Amino acid sequence: xxxxxxxxxxxxxxxxxxxxxxxxxxxxxxxxxxxxxxxxxxxxxxxxxxxxxxxxxxxxxxxxxxxxxxxxxxxxxxxxxxxxxxxxxxxxxxxxxxxxxxxxxxxxxxxxxxxxxxxxxxxxxxxxxxxxxxxxxxxxxxxxxxxxxxxxxxxxxxxxxxxxxxxxxxxxxxxxxxxxxxxxxxxxxxxxxxxxxxxxxxxxxxxxxxxxxxxxxxxxxxxxxxxx
Amino acid sequence: xxxxxxxxxxxxxxxxxxxxxxxxxxxxxxxxxxxxxxxxxxxxxxxxxxxxxxxxxxxxxxxxxxxxxxxxxxxxxxxxxxxxxxxxxxxxxxxxxxxxxxxxxxxxxxxxxxxxxxxxxxxxxxxxxxxxxxxxxxxxxxxxxxxxxxxxxxxxxxxxxxxxxxxxxxxxxxxxxxxxxxxxxxxxxxxxxxxxxxxxxxxxxxxxxxxxxxxxxxxxxxxxxxxxxxxxxxxxxxxxxxxxxxxxxxxxxxxxxxxxxxxxxxxxxxxxxxxxxxxxxxxxxxxxxxxxxxxxxxxxxxxxxxxxxxxxxxxxxxxxxxxxxxxxxxxxxxxxxxxxxxxxxxxxxxxxxxxxxxxxxxxxxxxxxxxxxxxxxxxxxxxxxxxxxxxxxxxxxxxxxxxxxxxxxxxxxxxxxxxxxxxxxxxxxxxxxxxxxxxxxxxxxxxxxxxxxxxxxxxxxxxxxxxxxxxxxxxxxxxxxxxxxxxxxxxxxxxxxx
Numbered sequence: 001x002x003x004x005x006x007x008x009x010x011x012x013x014x015x016x017x018x019x020x021x022x023x024x025x026x027x028x029x030x031x032x033x034x035x036x037x038x039x040x041x042x043x044x045x046x047x048x049x050x051x052x053x054x055x056x057x058x059x060x061x062x063x064x065x066x067x068x069x070x071x072x073x074x075x076x077x078x079x080x081x082x083x084x085x086x087x088x089x090x091x092x093x094x095x096x097x098x099x100x101x102x103x104x105x106x107x108x109x110x111x112x113x114x115x116x117x118x119x120x121x122x123x124x125x126x127x128x129x130x131x132x133x134x135x136x137x138x139x140x141x142x143x144x145x146x147x148x149x150x151x152x153x154x155x156x157x158x159x160x161x162x163x164x165x166x167x168x169x170x171x172x173x174x175x176x177x178x179x180x181x182x183x184x185x186x187x188x189x190x191x192x193x194x195x196x197x198x199x200x201x202x203x204x205x206x207x208x209x210x211x212x213x214x215x216x217x218x219x220x221x222x223x224x225x226x227x228x
Numbered sequence: 229x230x231x232x233x234x235x236x237x238x239x240x241x242x243x244x245x246x247x248x249x250x251x252x253x254x255x256x257x258x259x260x261x262x263x264x265x266x267x268x269x270x271x272x273x274x275x276x277x278x279x280x281x282x283x284x285x286x287x288x289x290x291x292x293x294x295x296x297x298x299x300x301x302x303x304x305x306x307x308x309x310x311x312x313x314x315x316x317x318x319x320x321x322x323x324x325x326x327x328x329x330x331x332x333x334x335x336x337x338x339x340x341x342x343x344x345x346x347x348x349x350x351x352x353x354x355x356x357x358x359x360x361x362x363x364x365x366x367x368x369x370x371x372x373x374x375x376x377x378x379x380x381x382x383x384x385x386x387x388x389x390x391x392x393x394x395x396x397x398x399x400x401x402x403x404x405x406x407x408x409x410x411x412x413x414x415x416x417x418x419x420x421x422x423x424x425x426x427x428x429x430x431x432x433x434x435x436x437x438x439x440x441x442x443x444x445x446x447x448x449x450x451x452x453x454x455x456x457x458x459x460x461x462x463x464x465x466x467x468x469x470x471x472x473x474x475x476x477x478x479x480x481x482x483x484x485x486x487x488x489x490x491x492x493x494x495x496x497x498x499x500x501x502x503x504x505x506x507x508x509x510x511x512x513x514x515x516x517x518x519x520x521x522x523x524x525x526x527x528x529x530x531x532x533x534x535x536x537x538x539x540x541x542x543x544x545x546x547x548x549x550x551x552x553x554x555x556x557x558x559x560x561x562x563x564x565x566x567x568x569x570x571x572x573x574x575x576x577x578x579x580x581x582x583x584x585x586x587x588x589x590x591x592x593x594x595x596x597x598x599x600x601x602x603x604x605x606x607x608x609x610x611x612x613x614x615x616x617x618x619x620x621x622x623x624x625x626x627x628x629x630x631x632x633x634x635x636x637x638x639x640x641x642x643x644x645x646x647x648x649x650x651x652x653x654x655x656x657x658x659x660x661x662x663x664x665x666x667x668x669x670x671x672x673x674x675x676x677x678x679x680x681x682x683x684x685x686x687x688x689x690x691x692x693x694x695x696x697x698x699x700x701x702x703x704x705x706x707x708x709x710x711x712x713x714x715x716x717x718x719x720x721x722x723x724x725x726x
Contacts (some may be wrong), residue, residue, distance in 0.1 A: 007620050122444055122448075147404075147408065151401070154401060154706060155395075164395060167397070167400050167401065167404070170401070170404055171404060172403060174407055174408055174411065177411055178411045178414075181411065181412075181415040181418075182411065182414050182415050182416075182418050182428075185363055185411065185428075185429065186361070186363060186428050186429055188288075188361065188363070188364060189361060189363030189364060189366075189367070190430060192363065192364055192366075192367030193366075193367060193407070194364070194468055195367070196367055196370045196371065196374065199374050199401060200370070200373075200374060200396070203374055203378075203396060204396060204397075207377070207381075207389065207392055207393055207396065210381070211389050211390075213391065214386045214389055216600070226685065
């Protein structure tokens with residue numbers, strides 16, 4: 001049997017890529033520049049497309065190829081270009097200025113990763129045979145961690161664009177959970193989710209642009225006029 | 229054909245309004261779409277009464293009494309808003325409020341935005357209730373947010389951008405939790421169904437197999453769904469977007485958010501609640517629901533008591549009513565579920581009127597603050613002011629209005645289930661909210677004449693208000709028996725498993 005047909009090999013590849021996805025998520029927490037952040041997000045999405053491809057190949061699930069292609073087109077090509085254009089157009093200062101400083105943020109992310117592993121452990125049923133969940137055991141832990149770190153990033157950032165990026169990386173965690181747990185959702189759902197993601201990002205982009213135009217700042221902590 | 233038509237009519241109206249060049253044409257398109265949608269929803273209610281369910285497009289669309297009820301309420305609110313919007317935007321134009329727009333959009337462009345996005349907004353709400361697939365339902369609920377963002381920024385003020393930003397970001401985070409919950413539900417069903425086919429997330433399939441699902445996963449899934457769809461429904465502590473959005477959006481949009489989207493979000497929650505109680509038993513989730521329900525009512529109390537704006541107070545009332553519905557579900561039993569669905573129905577009928585009255589007053593006095601409005605409005609605008617006082621009584625649940633009946637049913641459910649302390653708190657919060665509301669609104673409406681010019685001249689606004697008030701009053705004394713049968717049918721669907 002060739003190595004590229006061996007499921008063991010597939011599993012190792014997936015685990016490796018999932019680990020890299022997690023590393024990139026933490027890199028995003030540590031990164032200070034918005035443009036680099038967007039590129040890290042693109043790289044992370046590229047790895048996700050790779051994971052989807054690998055799962056599709058080793059489990060003979062052709063509809064996941066479709067999800068992989070959509071991920072590539074939307075999250076690796078379109079959204080990063082859209083975001084970079086947006087950042088260029090609104091001419092913001094390029095730094096992120098998180099609320100919690102970088103070393104502490106990274107430490108918190110590490111803690112959240114541990115939480116992710118604990119949560120994922122409760123879904124691990126080795127006795128039920130080599131199902132999707134056993135294959136994606138580590139992957140699920142990474143997915144939950146991405147989700148939690150994404151949440152933390154949303155709270156930790158003040159600029160509108162960076163909040164959008166955090167929301168997108170949180171969504172990456174969901175995508176990873178979906179493909180590692182169940183080999184992806186049914187095709188219609190997958191399509192709908194991608195469509196929503198696309199529209200949501202464009203809507204947020206337009207809002208960011210208008211906020212910049214009207215209050216002359218991108219700092220969402222300055223959006224404090226409505227109270228009580 | 230019926231389900232498909234229900235979805236196609238608003239879509240066609242959106243396209244028509246997008247292409248239209250004149251205001252009258254857009255108004256006519258929107259209004260006729262609302263009338264047709266409402267008629268179709270009545271037909272749907274009739275056919276779900278005849279047979280248990282209707283399915284179309286190879287099981288992609290599915291409707292039972294529960295969906296028919298939500299569709300009926302959504303299209304009723306749509307019709308009321310379509311009627312009111314005509315007069316509302318004409319008056320807005322007269323008072324030159326559009327010229328405050330910092331983005332400098334022209335009038336016809338603004339109107340087109342409203343008349344094209346509103347049917348899309350309605351389309352996604354109807355899709356929530358009509359889709360069989362729980363994943364598509366999630367997509368549609370997210371769609372309601374996306375279709376309404378630019379309706380919230382309609383006036384283009386800096387504050388409306390702030391509200392819209394909160395709306396999308398908080399909604400987005402909340403719904404991402406709901407998506408995670410949906411994925412986990414799919415996973416817990418995955419081993420039972422053993423397919424990667426389209427049917428994997430279909431309600432009609434899931435509900436029959438629910439007892440076999442993986443329990444641990446289903447529990448976690450339900451908590452995520454509760455947080456996610458709870459955010460969309462504006463249940464405390466995820467309610468913070470609500471006052472901002474309700475006070476910044478144009479009145480017809482705010483009314484639709486308060487009276488229709490709330491139902492859709494709770495509908496999503498209900499579907500998963502049914503699956504969860506089939507899988508892990510009805511007790512699970514009941515305490516969580518009671519906690520969130522009481523929290524919502526409790527948080528609304530202080531904000532209503534010290535509220536400065538008569539637009540924001542409506543949002544807190546909506547948080548309170550969302551809490552009551554969730555409480556009804558938490559108390560459970562036949563009474564609790566029936567109470568929740570009755571409350572949903574009566575709330576959808578009553579709330580739009582309250583928004584419309586507040587909108588009329590805001591347009592006339594040019595502010596939404598109690599203090600600046602000075603009081604004594606009954607002299608200048610007898611219809612709107614008197615009706616505002618009347619709906620305040622109706623919304624706070626005083627007899628003879630219908631919300632009293634549903635709140636009483638929820639209370640009986642609490643005692644039937646032996647939840648004495650929650651019941652006591654429930655009554656205490658209701659009384660506090662009643663008092664707070666009445667003090668504020670009575671001060672606004674009654675008192676000596678401050679010498680404002682007379683209002684209530686626009687026939688569209690006036691007769692919409694009077695017609696809706698007629699429905700509210702009649703509902704207090706007489707619930708049409710087909711409607712009651714529909715509500716009972718919907719309660720049956722929830723109860724079969726509890």
